[in-house]
Amino acid sequence: MPFSDFHGNAETVHRLRDMLARERFPHAVILSGAGGSGKYTLALMLAQAMNCLEPSETDGLPDFCGRCANCTRIAQAADLDARFTEAVEARENMRETDKKETRLFVQSHPDVLVIPPDPPQMMVKVDQVRRVIETIYYRPAEGRERVYIFTSSAFIKEAANSLLKVLEEPPDFATILLLSENSGELLPTIRSRSMTFQLRALAAEEIETDLAANHPEWKPQQRALVARLSEGALGRARSFDLAAYVAARADALTLLNSAVRAGEHGELFKVTETYRPGAEGKEKTEHLVHALYSLLRDLMFVNSGAPQMVCNSDVTGELVKLGEAVDFEWIAAASDRLAEVQRGMRRNLLRSLSLDAFAVALERN
Numbered sequence: 001m002p003f004s005d006f007h008g009n010a011e012t013v014h015r016l017r018d019m020l021a022r023e024r025f026p027h028a029v030i031l032s033g034a035g036g037s038g039k040y041t042l043a044l045m046l047a048q049a050m051n052c053l054e055p056s057e058t059d060g061l062p063d064f065c066g067r068c069a070n071c072t073r074i075a076q077a078a079d080l081d082a083r084f085t086e087a088v089e090a091r092e093n094m095r096e097t098d099k100k101e102t103r104l105f106v107q108s109h110p111d112v113l114v115i116p117p118d119p120p121q122m123m124v125k126v127d128q129v130r131r132v133i134e135t136i137y138y139r140p141a142e143g144r145e146r147v148y149i150f151t152s153s154a155f156i157k158e159a160a161n162s163l164l165k166v167l168e169e170p171p172d173f174a175t176i177l178l179l180s181e182n183s184g185e186l187l188p189t190i191r192s193r194s195m196t197f198q199l200r201a202l203a204a205e206e207i208e209t210d211l212a213a214n215h216p217e218w219k220p221q222q223r224a225l226v227a228r229l230s231e232g233a234l235g236r237a238r239s240f241d242l243a244a245y246v247a248a249r250a251d252a253l254t255l256l257n258s259a260v261r262a263g264e265h266g267e268l269f270k271v272t273e274t275y276r277p278g279a280e281g282k283e284k285t286e287h288l289v290h291a292l293y294s295l296l297r298d299l300m301f302v303n304s305g306a307p308q309m310v311c312n313s314d315v316t317g318e319l320v321k322l323g324e325a326v327d328f329e330w331i332a333a334a335s336d337r338l339a340e341v342q343r344g345m346r347r348n349l350l351r352s353l354s355l356d357a358f359a360v361a362l363e364r365n
């Protein structure tokens, strides 16, 4: 996975690699940009380039191999959502006293620490920054550079002040990468000690154009759908599993229709029965939840007179019919219920059971 696999923002990537080449990479870098613009992907790539055991050059600039022990271990942190969920689950299974003292980290390589915001407040806490302070002055163990990646710029005030102390005197062999959707929320003193790079999410039209070349087998309407669902992230769009999404969406529509037409459960149970426990069922349920969220958001657009915002434009007819049967409160309640299903999934409740409960609870009386 060398830099050529990073899509978009070519100029920014070039500048960052150029600084690597000149050994002028700043100790603190803010990667700022909307969700889907590739901040985390790029941060891990930089960590790999800094620590690759078989560093190479492409286009005259430093690159990484993606295959050596350092590259592959750093890449294990790539699925941030999954690693984050694992860390949260591990903490939830601890004794109460240990739980309080345990802060969240994602670490797949001894020299690269990923610091996600800590739930439920989803803020970076002071104890997380303390871990950075405790380790940053030790020379890297297996790489050349210690890399710290903060995946959010929402800091508790005390945590921000602690970070500032590190930025005042960073060691030569450490780099701090701050990822931010809104760098304005960082302390001005943190910003002034960092170099900020802006990453742009791609417009849906740009992604559609790319998909026309990369997925000519998709119909234009499908490409438009994928472009909107992938929220500006080209990599996500290119690897989008359209067949799985369309199947999940068909089930999601059955669920919503069943909820709206109270009393008829035959079809609903036929669908929910196919959602079994286990790894495969989990992935299938995740697709379903994703499709349900997307449909609920579209229903909101349809009912507020903004049909041009609809993602699932190929099923607009069905959405309009559904929309006539529900109001704003119903859609909001459905989103809340769906969040409950997700929480239940984390606790491994029987999936089909919680899906039935979801649909039945939404029935209109």
Ligand SMILES: [Zn+2]
Pocket (backbone or CB within 6 Å): 051, 052, 053, 054, 055, 064, 065, 066, 067, 068, 069, 070, 071, 072
């Ligand atoms: Zn490598």
